[in-house]
Amino acid sequence: MPMTSPMPAHNPQTLPQIVVGAGLNGLMVADHLRTNGPVIVLEAADRCGGLLGSFDFGTHGRFDHGTHIFAETGEAALDAYLQGLLPSEQWVQLRGHRRNFAGLVFNGHVQHHTLYPDLTSLPTDQYQACLDGLPVNDLGSESAPNALEYLERRYGSEIAKSVGVPIVEGFAKAPAADLSPLVTRLCPLDRLALFDGPTTMQKLGDPEISRRMAFVDQRELPESEQSPLASFYPRTRGIGQAVEALEQRLVDAGVDIRTGVRIENLDPTDFGVELTMQDGTVLAAAHVYWTANPLTMAGPAGVAVDYSMMDRPLTAVLCHLVLDEAPGLGDVHYLQVADAEYSTYRYTNYDAFCPEGHQTGVPITVELLVDEPGDPTALLEVALTEMAAIGITDGAPAVQFSAVNVLPYGFPRPTLANMAAISKVRNALADAVGDTVTMLGIGSRDDLFFMTDVLLASFVHVTQHQSATVGR
Ligand SMILES: Cc1cc2nc3c(=O)[nH]c(=O)nc-3n(C[C@H](O)[C@H](O)[C@H](O)COP(=O)(O)OP(=O)(O)OC[C@H]3O[C@@H](n4cnc5c(N)ncnc54)[C@H](O)[C@@H]3O)c2cc1C
The missing domain is CATH 1.10.3110 (protoporphyrinogen ix oxidase, domain 3)
Known part of the structure; x- marks a missing residue:
């Protein structure tokens, strides 16, 4: 039963700060806030990690949400923070021309160069x-x-x-x-x-x-043209290990992490914010840091979103495979697909950047972008058929293991209509919640999508402007 009685008066000094979303971004924000007092993290999914979490398939190892490799940002403190999530010997450093070593399917050719x-x-x-x-x-x-x-x-x-x-x-x-x-x-x-x-x-x-x-040919990139920044990835497969280590650090420090929650209402108050959960629990907070997509705040904050003015996200599908033999991905970390006739968006070639990734077989993740979710068996079939059509396997590959995940939020389509609609929602949210909520992460600014940009923007915010307000 929802609680209907008014909340007692609160002292903002003793109230927790609440972080919504427990992807890497939200957990990193919580880690910085916890030195100032109590912190509660609210996550909609049944586990932390978001897109930086890994799927653990036991003896088949861990698989990521497609290609997610950390890249240094150039902000030394953030780079040290991220590398500090795991002991140094547990990272592989990718430098020079191998920093972002990738290929493309273009014009019917598999470019490894x-x-x-x-x-x-x-x-x-x-x-x-x-x-x-x-x-x-x-x-x-x-x-x-x-x-x-x-x-x-x-x-x-x-x-x-x-x-x-x-x-x-x-x-x-x-x-x-x-x-x-x-x-x-x-x-x-x-x-x-x-x-x-x-x-x-x-x-x-x-x-x-x-x-x-x-x-x-990226292999011949002169040293003078190479970025001084490195990329890094856990030595054993699964970027989620870094997020799990951070989650453990927060739990050990007493941060209250609640998964599987749904926020029904978000109301600004004299003391900060009041959040009402689906089960009727009411939480009072001095301030809220919303790291999930701002569109997900609209309902709780009472802001209307006209979805008819927006383009639906594409359905993003992950097909994790262990193959008998290496497909023709060469030594690139990932192979993106530009030719429009394919649903395949990208292949992640773990063996090329993670030396201790598995015991038997060759692990890869195939990302598909499709209009409709469809049946997992049919989606897997698309992934396998396209591997042969693209020419990275000779016919259907022999598969030791497969698993298919359809991502709950899909892949946001970068249309002008979506950008305009999100910008309108951000402004309406700013009017509705004032300076009680700070939006951070994808969608909080038009230019934020890539992991490096998202983490850098949040890191700068929490280290320099903790009291800043919702941006317009
Ligand atoms: C298919 C795909 C491929 C990508 N590939 C790349 C890439 O190659 N390189 C790159 O740099 N970036 C890539 N990105 C972007 C990258 O994943 C993000 O920049 C990064 O994950 C942002 O981290 P985050 O913690 O802000 O968000 P997320 O990892 O998305 O975490 C957000 C968390 O908030 C939770 N949440 C959502 N709504 C609510 C709510 N209402 N209440 C509570 N919790 C909520 C979610 O469950 C999730 O755990 C990709 C994104 C997608 C979708």
Whole structure:
């Protein structure tokens, strides 16, 4: 039965701070807040970790939510904090050209040499037309209002039309003119392999070209072009181990972590915030840090969301496999799929970055992006059939183990309609909850999606602006 009696008066000094969402972001926020007093973490799922959690399949080992490898942010304190989640000997450090070592299925080719579309694989006439249309300078792609204009300003209309638009539209299932330029970071199209090796070396001296040009073979990336930042991943498979270690640290420190909760109401009060759970429990908090998608705060805060104005998320499916034999992923950490005819978005090749990943067989995760959830057996069949069609296996692979997970929240589509709707909801939330709630994480700002950006924004907030208010 819900409690109906008014809450007694509270002293904000002694009230807990509440963190909503126990992904890595929420747990990291809680870890920083706990030095100031009591903290409660509220998580909707039945366990912590969010997208940085791993699935533990016993003797088959752990599998991640697709490719999730930590990357240093350049903020030394945050990088040290993340590396401190596990003892140093439990991390593998990936440096130099192996920092982000990835391939792409583009134009019917499995590229092990670069993650970016390699235009030199196009038919000669088309390739020449692309180069002829390449503007000497980037014509302001950074301020482009949509993905189509981003591609045209950065690469000219021929490359936009014949390379970029089919990729972004195949990925997001919406016209390029209706997509945010953010989609070009997801695909990714912020660079292109424009030239063969020797020409690429010559063009390095031309800053206008080189900032749009990918090195055609990542293995030959000169040291001068390599990032000083590293990536890191647990030595034994499963990024979730880092989150589990953090969860244990919080439990040991007395942080109250509650999983499987549903927040029904969020009401600003004189002393802070009152949260009412589905089971009627009422929690009083001095302040709330909402690290889940802001859309999930709308209902509890009484803010209406017009979902008819939004584009539905794509269904994200994880097919975890242990294969008898290594598929043709080479030594890349992951292989992304740009060709629009496939539902496969990405292959995670654990053996390439995690040396002690398994005992027998070859573990991979195949991520599919589909319109409808469908039956897991049929989804697995799609994953296996496409491996053969793409050419990384010779026919259907021999499978020792398989498991399929359909992600509850899907993959947010980076459409302009969604960006506008979320921005409107953020503003309405700011009016509804004032400075009693701080939004952090994906959706709290238009530019936050990638793990590194999300963690950096939250880290800066909790270390520098703990008393800041909900942003508009
Ligand atoms: C399919 C997919 C692939 C991705 N691939 C990459 C990638 O390759 N590289 C990269 O950098 N980033 C990637 N990302 C983004 C990356 O996963 C996020 O940046 C990162 O997980 C953010 O961490 P978080 O803790 O903020 O969010 P999450 O990990 O999403 O955690 C949020 C938590 O909040 C909980 N929650 C949700 N609603 C509520 C509620 N109402 N009440 C209480 N709890 C709630 C959820 O259950 C979850 O545990 C990907 C995202 C998706 C969806």
